[in-house]
Amino acid sequence: MVEKKEVYGHVLNIRRLGRVGFIVLRTFDGIEQVTVKRNIVGEDIWKTFTELGFEYFIRVKGEYVTSSIAKLGHEIIAEELEVIAPSKPLPIDLSDKVEAEFPTRIKYRYLDIRRPKVRAIFRVRSTLLKAAREYFYKKGFVELNFPIIIATATEGGANLFKVTYFDKIAYLAQSAQLYKQSAIPAFGKVFTIGPSFRAEKSRTRKHLTEFWQIDVEKALTTPDELMEIQFRLVKYIYEKIHEENENELKILNVKLEVPEYYHKLSYEEALEVIKRKGFDIQWGDDFGSDEERALCNEFDVPFFVTEFPEQVVAFYYKLKDEDPRMAHRIDMYGPGQYGVEWSSGGLREHDPKRLRERMIAKGLNPESFSWYLDMFEYGFPPHGGFGIGVERLLQTILQLEKIHEAALYPRTPDILEP
Amino acid sequence: MVEKKEVYGHVLNIRRLGRVGFIVLRTFDGIEQVTVKRNIVGEDIWKTFTELGFEYFIRVKGEYVTSSIAKLGHEIIAEELEVIAPSKPLPIDLSDKVEAEFPTRIKYRYLDIRRPKVRAIFRVRSTLLKAAREYFYKKGFVELNFPIIIATATEGGANLFKVTYFDKIAYLAQSAQLYKQSAIPAFGKVFTIGPSFRAEKSRTRKHLTEFWQIDVEKALTTPDELMEIQFRLVKYIYEKIHEENENELKILNVKLEVPEYYHKLSYEEALEVIKRKGFDIQWGDDFGSDEERALCNEFDVPFFVTEFPEQVVAFYYKLKDEDPRMAHRIDMYGPGQYGVEWSSGGLREHDPKRLRERMIAKGLNPESFSWYLDMFEYGFPPHGGFGIGVERLLQTILQLEKIHEAALYPRTPDILEP
Structure with missing residues (x-):
């Protein structure tokens, strides 16, 4: 049986390799990985994917599969992808890698x-x-x-x-x-x-x-x-x-x-x-x-x-x-x-x-x-x-x-x- | 076996009948009844008892017995009675019977x-x-x-x-x-x-x-x-x-x-x-x-x-x-x-x-x-x-x-x- 999963989350990372795309999504509870295949989602959704930016809040639905490539061990193969709320470019980096100065962090707390x-x-x-x-x-x-x-x-x-x-x-x-x-x-x-x-x-x-x-x-x-x-x-x-x-x-x-x-x-x-x-x-x-x-x-x-x-x-x-x-x-x-x-x-x-x-x-x-x-x-x-x-x-x-x-x-x- | 009980509480009510006294004590958790017998406690403690007033904070220790007279069904027959903190006469009644006016109650909240x-x-x-x-x-x-x-x-x-x-x-x-x-x-x-x-x-x-x-x-x-x-x-x-x-x-x-x-x-x-x-x-x-x-x-x-x-x-x-x-x-x-x-x-x-x-x-x-x-x-x-x-x-x-x-x-x- 095929398991379907629907998740909402913020775009934490995006990568594109030809006709395949990868999204790391920060959900309220953790992290999800999403794979977007142009031949599965079709042109409209593919266009939506290519226009995504950091912190866009999106909805994704698709097959939930185990994967040996995905870091988390499982991923969603997108069938639906919808932007719920777009984001302007971020004034501070939101990954934990580069931490902004404290006053800047507080300004954008x-x-x-x-x-x-x-x-x-x-x-x-x-x-x-x-x-x-x-x-x-x-x-x-x-x-x-x-x-x-x-x-x-x-x-x-x-x-x-x-x-x-x-x-x-x-x-x-x-x-x-x-x-x-x-x-x-x-x-x-x-x-x-x-x-x-x-x-x-x-x-x-x-x-x-x-x-x-x-x-x-x-x-x-x-x-x-x-x-x-x-x-x-x-x-x-x-x-x-x-x-x-x-x-x-x-x-x-x-x-x-x-x-x-x-x-x-x-x-x-x-x-x-x-x-x-x-x-x-x-x-x-x-x-x-x-x-x-x-x-x-x-x-x-x-x-x-x-x-x-x-x-x-x-x-x-x-x-x-x-x-x-x-x-x-x-x-x-x-x-x-x-x-x-x-x-x-x-x-x-x-x-x-x-x-x-x-x-x-x-x-x-x-x-x-x-x-x-x-x-x-x-x-x-x-x-x-x-x-x-x-x-x-x-x-x-x-x-x-x-x-x-x-x-x-x-x-x-x-x-x-x- | 005789059960002893020690309680701390505020004097809610006092009654005296000849050589026997009764105290209703408001403890932090509820109510206790205490009987004080002059021939058991001796003259010093009896004197302490006769000088008690409302809201005195006292310690009582004695036999804990079931009683058909006591409203609660049990009482403490005092052997020790000590005033921990006396009280001045109260400016408001603290029983639930007579409720003071609201501004007075708030003044003495x-x-x-x-x-x-x-x-x-x-x-x-x-x-x-x-x-x-x-x-x-x-x-x-x-x-x-x-x-x-x-x-x-x-x-x-x-x-x-x-x-x-x-x-x-x-x-x-x-x-x-x-x-x-x-x-x-x-x-x-x-x-x-x-x-x-x-x-x-x-x-x-x-x-x-x-x-x-x-x-x-x-x-x-x-x-x-x-x-x-x-x-x-x-x-x-x-x-x-x-x-x-x-x-x-x-x-x-x-x-x-x-x-x-x-x-x-x-x-x-x-x-x-x-x-x-x-x-x-x-x-x-x-x-x-x-x-x-x-x-x-x-x-x-x-x-x-x-x-x-x-x-x-x-x-x-x-x-x-x-x-x-x-x-x-x-x-x-x-x-x-x-x-x-x-x-x-x-x-x-x-x-x-x-x-x-x-x-x-x-x-x-x-x-x-x-x-x-x-x-x-x-x-x-x-x-x-x-x-x-x-x-x-x-x-x-x-x-x-x-x-x-x-x-x-x-x-x-x-x-x-x-």
Whole structure:
């Protein structure tokens, strides 16, 4: 029996040898090879074939045969060939062979995303998001959506985008922090995956002004449990990508190593590592981008840095009872050359008096946080949580040099379009 | 064997009869009953018990016994009782018996969400989101995230929130429309669930300024397929809620009827129904809120209205070849008293020349949409899609009088906090 196949796709490559033509077609799912024989298709279709150009979107129907010549092992011998939508000459090359400069790629991002490598990144991103949610659903976490437009600065004044909200001034949420905490007395364990915004003029390989974050908060938790949840989550994500994106990993030339364990070091131990790498860093400093990079390079599995000096943590972190110079903040890092800070988290202060003191000590006005402070007056459970940057996690997993590759339409201080 | 149980929860109710006390505890998962006997717990714990108030967050441990008196059929006979976090007297009642006025509930939303009815709404919302994504994953749709901060007005000028983006003016995306279309040549079928923003001063039962939308786009589709996808999706969501939220539906007193079929009527037929209900509406008018309400009340299963006059549709809808006064727009509505417009969608125009003409006809400046118009020059597949409002779907499913109930922290022209 003869098998017929009909496919739609974009013309990726065309070749002609006398009265025979070959088309490589990029379909939505993969690649198809098409052979066009002048004596089979007749003059009209042959003319259509000879006028094809790159990225024409066409329909082809014909016999689907195995072939020892075709690279894919099978091909379609065209009987019908129809142009659904022609294409102008392309301003950038869409094969993965010659990659345009980054600014040009971003200018034509709506074309750039057709490239197999770029498509592969976003198919993996889709798996990452799906796996993260699956993990939390299975553990009984409730998924909530927190507001993006907020009246007060979430974590203190700076780095916020202003929104004109009718006749008021509002801001874009830097994180779900205050709101996810507010859901703790009602739900006990919650998560959200949504956009966050930072108006930082950082032009680094790891900063976006608009990014997605996996935000998690849990009542009655411990630092050890928070690390365990994060490690299990990340491991699950790696496993799912390994299972579901074999083809994409091949296109991206990434050998995925599912992490089997993690390291844990104190802030002081991390400082030592960074100093040993030749950086001039003092106790009480937060890690800069270069220092962080040096630190990540020391590890080949994910690692946590625990307990930071109180001066580098936000007001809502709980200080250690035994040593109030230190706070229960825990950061998770991706390992290796493409490693980066994946998450920040830890235990939260839930005593409204101490929260008020911490705000004042950090130069914040408690009046701006009145509803937030008020909520802790009504039987508020001890709790903790974390926020993992989706693009940062993807950057490490897929070994992307720049975080911009991990966002479909990246936003930076310089990029606002398309 | 004696079974011991340890629970954490908020004090929902307290009663005392001589040397015996009773506590109803709201845990994160449900309700527990606790009996405190003075002769078992001793004087210190008895004193702690007598000083308890509503919403104290406590830990209780003791024998877990079946009981013919306890409403739940079992109770904990306290041996340990510890206050983890006390509570000030509550500004609003947190039982479902006496419901505070809506503005008061919103002012104290972080307390209001502890109420069983409110918790139930958001557990169902979590199921809705999970089910929607499951549906699209199974069908091979790729999940993407589109930008929130955009340089140009998405659907034409009005109703946009302005953002100060460093030294530029930007806007909050009204929908993922232009961006989800841009992903069509690369991925063929895509979806996203994310926040959208409309700066409309509408103070109705169905408007929020910040809301979540299920946005879907598919290459090579037809009006019939778009209706079929939406109906199957909604049916799947109903089924999952029916399966996973029995308890929540009981708390909310909602009898869920999974829809087994849908109705389909033309714009003209819908006009007839609305006129019959006594409204003065003309051919070429869009439906107002009251008219829509009257229409929904006529149906007891979801229904579609198909083919709208071109003057009421956005520029990106495809006009009918046979009758260019009409556009391929399809709206889906929820049925009954709590019914509302759930979605808008349809076939899109993918010819850049015609798109430009449509923009000009609608009073838009094609220059502002240059990247969007440009992308259609490069082999752009015919396509269509839709966007379903998450809160609107939830409003109908859970029979909520106001859409504000379906958002954890609703945003309206008047509500920006908490």
